[in-house]
Amino acid sequence: MRLERRAHVPLYLVVVAPLAAVAVALILAGALIAAAGVSPATAYAEMLRGALGSRLSVTEMLTRATPLILTGLAAAVAFRARLWNIGGEGQFFVGALVTAWVGHSLALPGPVGIPVLMALGMASGALLLAGPAYLRLRFSVDEVVTTLLLNFIVILFVGLMIEGPLRDPLAFGWPSSVPVDGDFRLPDLVARTRLHIGFLVAIVAAGAVWLILARTVFGAETRAAGLNASAAAFAGISLPRTLMGVALLSGALAGLAGSVEVLGVTAGVTTTMSPGFGYAGIVVAMLAALHPAGVVAAAIFVATVFVGADAMSRATGVPSFIADVIVALCLLTMLVALLFTTYRVRR
Amino acid sequence: MMDALDLLLNTNLWAAVLRIATPLIFGVLGALLCERSGVLNLGIEGIMTMGAMTGWLTVYMGGDLWTGLLVAAMCGGLMGLLHAMLTVPLGLSQHVSGLGITLFASALSYYLYRLIVTVGDLPPTIEPFRPLDIPILSDIPVLGPILFSQTMPTYLALLSVVVMAYVLARTPLGLAIRMTGENPHAVEAQGLNPIRIRIGAVVAGSALMAVGGAFLTTAAFNSFFPEMVQGRGWICIALVVFASWRPGKALLGALLFAFFDAYQLRLQTVVEGVPYQLFLMAPYVLSIAALILVARRAQVPEALMTPYRRGER
Numbered sequence: 001m002r003l004e005r006r007a008h009v010p011l012y013l014v015v016v017a018p019l020a021a022v023a024v025a026l027i028l029a030g031a032l033i034a035a036a037g038v039s040p041a042t043a044y045a046e047m048l049r050g051a052l053g054s055r056l057s058v059t060e061m062l063t064r065a066t067p068l069i070l071t072g073l074a075a076a077v078a079f080r081a082r083l084w085n086i087g088g089e090g091q092f093f094v095g096a097l098v099t100a101w102v103g104h105s106l107a108l109p110g111p112v113g114i115p116v117l118m119a120l121g122m123a124s125g126a127l128l129l130a131g132p133a134y135l136r137l138r139f140s141v142d143e144v145v146t147t148l149l150l151n152f153i154v155i156l157f158v159g160l161m162i163e164g165p166l167r168d169p170l171a172f173g174w175p176s177s178v179p180v181d182g183d184f185r186l187p188d189l190v191a192r193t194r195l196h197i198g199f200l201v202a203i204v205a206a207g208a209v210w211l212i213l214a215r216t217v218f219g220a221e222t223r224a225a226g227l228n229a230s231a232a233a234f235a236g237i238s239l240p241r242t243l244m245g246v247a248l249l250s251g252a253l254a255g256l257a258g259s260v261e262v263l264g265v266t267a268g269v270t271t272t273m274s275p276g277f278g279y280a281g282i283v284v285a286m287l288a289a290l291h292p293a294g295v296v297a298a299a300i301f302v303a304t305v306f307v308g309a310d311a312m313s314r315a316t317g318v319p320s321f322i323a324d325v326i327v328a329l330c331l332l333t334m335l336v337a338l339l340f341t342t343y344r345v346r347r
Numbered sequence: 348m349m350d351a352l353d354l355l356l357n358t359n360l361w362a363a364v365l366r367i368a369t370p371l372i373f374g375v376l377g378a379l380l381c382e383r384s385g386v387l388n389l390g391i392e393g394i395m396t397m398g399a400m401t402g403w404l405t406v407y408m409g410g411d412l413w414t415g416l417l418v419a420a421m422c423g424g425l426m427g428l429l430h431a432m433l434t435v436p437l438g439l440s441q442h443v444s445g446l447g448i449t450l451f452a453s454a455l456s457y458y459l460y461r462l463i464v465t466v467g468d469l470p471p472t473i474e475p476f477r478p479l480d481i482p483i484l485s486d487i488p489v490l491g492p493i494l495f496s497q498t499m500p501t502y503l504a505l506l507s508v509v510v511m512a513y514v515l516a517r518t519p520l521g522l523a524i525r526m527t528g529e530n531p532h533a534v535e536a537q538g539l540n541p542i543r544i545r546i547g548a549v550v551a552g553s554a555l556m557a558v559g560g561a562f563l564t565t566a567a568f569n570s571f572f573p574e575m576v577q578g579r580g581w582i583c584i585a586l587v588v589f590a591s592w593r594p595g596k597a598l599l600g601a602l603l604f605a606f607f608d609a610y611q612l613r614l615q616t617v618v619e620g621v622p623y624q625l626f627l628m629a630p631y632v633l634s635i636a637a638l639i640l641v642a643r644r645a646q647v648p649e650a651l652m653t654p655y656r657r658g659e660r
Contacts, residue, residue, distance in 0.1 A: 148578070
């Protein structure tokens with residue numbers, strides 16, 4: 001028995017692979033739910049109801065999906081070029097911090113200020129990833145380790161700022177940064193819910209990333225760099241320039257996620273504002289097979305799991321950590337599923 | 348300023364260095380073993396978390412401390428087997444699989460902990476490893492309290508360094524492992540099976556990582572709580588590069604790192620007016636700085652991260 005690379009990947013496999021991966025992950029997690037003494041069928045039904053059962057829960061789920069789409073895009077863009085950006089979490093926080101910082105005292109009208117703040121969030125995320133990218137290109141320092149370690153540094157820095165210079169004197173309990181000015185809060189997409197127009201920003205970003213990857217020279221260069229770096233270099237593609245471009249784009253997307261979360265949901269920054277959006281973005285990107293359109297669907301799925309699991313946990317007593325288990329299992333099963341889309345088994 | 352220097356003369360600090368270094372020594376040896384056979388194991392952070400949880404849980408359920416370490420090693424080995432199956436015979440991306448293992452192993456640990464243990468206001472505790480006072484030796488001034496009043500797992504870690512260095516450098520098994528990391532085709536030509544060697548190395552390496560995690564809950568602290576590994580796994584990955592894939596240098600790296608960590612903790616109490624987060628950042632910043640210094644000269648195993656498929660170049 002051996003593996004043989006497929007010359008052509010049939011379309012049905014592209015659709016079936018993630019579905020099969022999710023199904024296997026849900027079955028495996030079902031065993032863990034059963035171990036808690038709860039019927040998996042009941043638990044999954046509760047999860048679906050918790051995430052999609054009412055108008056409010058759907059908007060809540062889409063609110064959760066918004067940053068996941070953006071961090072998922074960030075991971076997808078980077079992984080396509082084999083730039084292992086595991087620093088989405090740090091870039092998210094930098095974007096959030098800069099947005100809250102500047103947004104607190106920016107003297108601009110709302111419609112002008114919002115894009116400016118988003119651009120600043122993007123720029124700061126991009127700069128944060130430019131560092132590790134530069135270290136890889138200049139000193140061949142592995143970017144996995146540097147981006148991971150930067151996550152810890154950034155979160156400590158956020159803690160330093162919100163307990164020090166950016167402390168909100170009006171916040172009770174956990175320290176929080178000063179909030180952005182009310183003029184810059186994103187308008188609601190659906191009245192009287194938390195769903196804000198940031199969701200549309202994320203969808204537009206997915207479209208833009210798709211256009212960049214599929215229709216520009218830069219997109220073709222990143223694909224080439226990811227598939228075969230030495231062949232790409234031989235074909236005259238400048239790898240350092242391409243990888244730096246990818247790093248800036250990827251970091252900007254994760255930074256935008258932080259910016260949008262502050263403008264749309266939290267107003268101020270806390271060290272607990274992200275339940276691992278950066279890391280979950282990696283799962284989203286893999287479930288989407290690194291495709292921008294797939295990222296939107298995968299982010300909605302992951303958000304459903306997270307929001308649904310909270311409700312299910314309250315109803316049945318199964319620990320809500322099951323959501324993280326399901327999401328992690330999906331990553332592993334999807335990895336295997338992807339193998340069968342690119343290879344076939346020959347006897 | 349004088350206070351900061353005085354700290355250096357405190358035997359307490361130096362005893363803490365060995366204690367803080369212990370989980371790192373296990374972790375860095377585990378990561379080193381995996382990488383020497385050609386497999387990057389980014390599952391380390393999750394495997395250490397799993398070791399911390401399962402080791403603690405075994406003792407909490409009535410097992411003795413050594414059984415705890417053994418169970419942790421077995422659970423870690425199991426996670427390593429999963430990573431090995433995905434990356435070696437199937438040849439999947441070692442980066443993505445490793446991250447998947449980290450996410451899975453940590454989530455599973457937290458889930459099972461919540462399921463089995465009822466947590467009140469404070470996490471439940473166990474009776475951890477006590478420092479041994481080795482007779483006579485621990486009475487030596489200065490050196491005694493530093494070297495001879497540690498817990499048993501710390502001595503086990505130091506012994507592991509010697510064993511790992513000896514096995515890798517001086518035995519046929521070590522030669523086979525190193526060769527698999529450099530050129531698996533040559534291993535095949537010798538009539539050995541590089542796939543089995545890689546799987547074995549990853550399982551054994553992961554077991555070591557898990558023991559490092561278990562040290563945290565059975566010796567350094569006495570309870571388990573989420574996020575307690577705090578990036579120690581990632582630091583081990585950085586230390587392997589810093590050590591240029593050598594066990595002796597890995598020990599040195601772990602001790603150096605532990606020294607900075609122990610020193611910054613104590614420095615926080617004497618230096619005023621500096622936010623404590625800056626001190627906490629220092630170990631991570633230093634890790635990155637160390638990587639920059641050595642990365643260029645690093646002697647990376649030639650076949651690291653290259654999946655081996657029989658009859659495929």
